[in-house]
Amino acid sequence: METISSFFGFGNTTSFADMCHLIGAFGNCCVIETDEGLVVFDIAQEQFGQLVFDQLRSLTDRPIKYLIYSHGHFDHCFGFSPFVEELKKNGWEMPQIIAQENILNRWEKYRMLEGYHRWLNRQQFASVIGNDSSFRLSARETLDPTIIVHEEYSFELGGWTFELFHDKGETDDALWLWFPGKKVIFSGDLIISGFPNIGNPYKVQRYPKHWALAMERMLAKNAEYLAPGHGPLIESKDKVNDVLSITAEAMHFVHDEVVKRMNQGKWFEQIYNEMLEIYPDRFKDHEYLKPIYGCYPFAIHAVYRLYHGWYDKGNPTDLFPAESDIIAREFLKISSAEAYFEHAKKLFSQGNLQLALHIIDPVIKGLDLKRPEILLEAIKLKISILEKQVKDESSFITSNILTNEVIRLNARISDIKENLDS
Ligand SMILES: [Zn+2]
Incomplete structure (x- = not known):
């Protein structure tokens, strides 16, 4: 950087x-x-x-x-x-x-x-x-x-x-x-x-x-x-x-393209992913628009948030959400932690970092200390995914967010190991 x-x-x-x-x-x-x-x-x-x-x-x-x-x-x-x-x-x-x-x-x-x-x-x-x-x-x-x-x-x-x-x-x-x-x-x-x-x-x-x-x-x-x-x-x-x-x-571009899609009745998720696809090369490669601090994906949020409330996916499930740890525990009742872990590992090896994060999270959030081996493996996998993301990242703000989580997860590994020793 x-x-x-x-x-x-x-x-x-x-x-x-x-x-x-x-x-x-x-x-x-x-x-x-x-x-x-x-x-x-x-x-x-x-x-x-x-x-x-x-x-x-x-x-x-x-x-x-x-x-x-x-x-x-x-x-x-x-x-x-x-x-x-x-x-x-x-x-x-x-x-x-x-x-x-x-x-x-x-x-x-x-x-x-x-x-x-x-x-x-x-x-x-x-x-x-x-x-x-x-x-x-x-x-x-x-x-x-x-x-x-x-x-x-x-x-x-x-x-x-x-x-x-x-x-x-x-x-x-x-x-x-x-x-x-x-x-x-x-x-x-x-x-x-x-x-x-x-x-x-x-x-x-x-x-x-x-x-x-x-x-x-x-x-x-x-x-x-x-x-x-x-x-x-x-x-x-x-x-x-x-x-x-x-x-x-x-x-003008990021503002007008988000507004156009809002007027077409699209929700944030769709707007965001469409906007990632249409970011012009003349911006991407320009020396004065390098994402060294802020970045384009965050700008999409800025426009949407300026004009829209917090209900952003159009899915009533999100209106009164349960805690993510509790949801994760329910997921692990349906499918084993090992199955999530193996699938996340596969996604990671295929370079699909974002999906790998979504899939490994239920293991990290849903497991308690009764299954320390798989929990530790899952945390280590998440650290590897985040570290790979940091390597590819040029935005200062994004890098800090990712690195902070790596530090927090490493501390959690130490806590779990200490707990096992005591
Ligand atoms: Zn300043």
Whole structure:
């Protein structure tokens, strides 16, 4: 997974257009130097605050006059501590802090759901965070905006004009910055140098159609540089146009194709599988749509969920479902654990990984410790299937979900063995 390191982009700084810098961190921090001070667009995750501060101060001594949040995610807004300390030390005025109005609701929600977010972000970022308990993933302390933007806002500093626009995409509180003097777009996570993170399985609703429209609004600017929320600077009019148009096209495609099928009366399962078959090669092979973080299958969920309730297969069996462990135990009364195991093994050897998972699950969920040998074999088989899936997977989020389950299953094997020994 070579490309994911550029997504987290630690410590590389790119200077461009005479007065701009992109400091690579998780996420990118962008800086524009004017004679009257700095405009800073995003300030990274708390753990990268010092790195961003050191990089920025190796470039310029000027004070920050404006700090803009592209959106309220923790990797863009929480690295402020070293900057606040510096302000106090130098007796500088606090900068104006600009954000879209929905950021405050977002942070309120994070505070309400702090335990849940800590848990789910540890799942999503498991391979980066590991066991580091100091990794802050919530919004306990925030540096709140002093200027709230609804749709658009512009300001001047050092004789330059800066224009902010609100669009929805990954979040409902996104702002992007247009710097007309040097033809630069600072996009935040509307561009992340890979397939948009639009259908994250852990997170709330995202906005595919609005995302496409945001790309089109950016395209109309004819920018020469695009500084993304993650990944390296995109330079030249052609490349900027390319990343914006292909992203717009992909978002329109997934949105319109799902909507078309919903209007034909199809349920999610059918839509999903049909959509997997029709994903165009021009998206699949495009350098700016690589599934390094988000991915196409998740985007299909995003569109369906935007317009549909949770009853998604049209099967009344799912309306008031029994627990899956109890269902599994019933299956094992009909057919033996060995029969399921052998069949799953066969599917695995044929490369049918997804079906193999469905078939091995009743054994793992339905058996108790009275049949330890077959239970252990089944868990090991599931681990092998998941490990094979991880090997073939490029999406960071998917890989973490699969790997987390491998870790959990290995722990279960140890527990079962300990139980047998005692
Ligand atoms: Zn981000």
